Amino acid sequence: MQRTDTAPKPVSMPKLSRETIVNIAVMAILLALPLWASSIGEDYYVNLASLITIFAIAGVGLNFAIGQGGMVSFGHAAFFGIGGYTTGIAAFHSFEETLFVAMPFAISGTNQMLIIWIVAMVICGIAALAIGAISLRTEGVYFIMITLAFAQMIYYFAISWPTYGGEDGLSIYLRNQLPMVDAESALTFFLVCFILLLGAIFVSARLSGSRFGAALGTARMNETRLATSGIDPFPIKLTGFVISAMITGLAGALFAELNGFVGPSMLSWHRSGEIMVFVILGGVGRLYGPVIGAALFVLLETYIGEWTQHWQLLLGLALLGVVLFARGGVMGMIAGRARHD
């Protein structure tokens, strides 16, 4: 609350809010650690940073639905998994040199990440359009449950599809390729993920500040107001849901690359819960919140999980603390309440 310095400043620097400083610090740490780890040849930590980054992207996607549009989706694992399976299936057909679809058009697999990302996002968008069109007719707890139900449907579908591994999942034997850079290198792959995270946050911020974002934000705060102002809430919310799903789908595609594997666990409801934990832990509606949330989650899992398999107890306590005492998540604790204009 120290915003009352009225002394005239001859040269006024653009004053950074505390949240901006936290954002910059978080991203700087996330970038610096793997650079350092790579320089001493510890690729393990680089991959850990990649995992945080990928989870953060998934969280940024869900955060757009929850924090901006007020749509508490408990089924975002569907999009995470669809992104992952798109990668796996494309790589599978590319590796086996078989066709994905033979009739009426021949669609072959590919090992080009750029193409896979676009296809993954498009497929997620279409899936979200269908799921959202039905789910968004409900509200509150019903919306949570129906998104969960859709994700479970896709989960069981993946399990019962033997062509692509069924319950065993699908290995990606060779990491897919990017033009000009060596995606096999752990550090390069991290940097690619990091840039995509920045891109996802940037897009999310731009959209939130646009006319569309104003409408979507009002859908969260007061849907009656939105309709009374002459804007139909449904198409606005559906569009927001689709955008959210596409971002999370991209994260799923990257996750499959990182692990060299896709399995039904990517689609399970645990995963939906985890993505939601990133958002809540970091701070709902805070642009960089999911980065903090994902980092805490991965670090707890890695380091506490090292000496006890009950690390989730600690995660649960952390989550409880955040929900009870810091409505704005960790970001809220450090940077104070979100500011609106």
Added chain:
Amino acid sequence: MTKPVLEVKGLHKSFGALQATKNVSLDLKPNEIHALIGPNGAGKSTLIGQIAGWITPDSGSIYLDGEDVTSETVASRSRKGLGRSFQVSSLAMEVSARRNVMLSVQASQGSSFRFWKQTKSDEELRETARNWLRKVGLSGREDIAVSELSHGERRQVEVACALALAPKALLLDEPMAGLGPTGSIQLTEFLEEIRPEIPILLIEHDMDAVFRLADRITVLVGGAAILSGSVDEIRASALVREAYLGEEA
């Protein structure tokens, strides 16, 4: 013969055995304030809900500026020119008054599917919203979060939101509620001021305000419009006294 701006014809609505709206017809002509009064439980809210589009009538039709809008959504009716305020203000509380009005301005300018340009730096949008807030008397209060405004000010923000959509008719649901004497007088003056431009359908409990403002009054009792007439006719009616004023006064 002036054409009515808003016309309700033979509206029926039942909830189970309860007939909340029984064959209600009324209209709103240019330049007039038409007050709708009735005791609690008379079906005022249900009627308003149907006119605004939240409740679908069982039968009957609603015309806005000659166009049948019975099957249109709330948002579509707002765009076509039905402005409204709520009994309990319905605004986005966390953001500023200006942000609330900006949303109406953006809706009046067309599609909200614009994804890139930032509203924060859209001077035209911000300035138009500021002008509407000035018009309702909220200069200097634009940037305050609605949650920190008084009841009266919130009502003013709502009216500014409605005006920003260039309405053909206003539907005001108990605008005087919770205002206090000064606020009430100010709002009465303001409604007088906009009456020549925008006719108003006024639902109000404050009888002084109704008798001062209204050109016509319709009395709703038990879901039916039992009487409609000028202020003097309503005042003189024994039927109304018995059904409504008798209970209140």
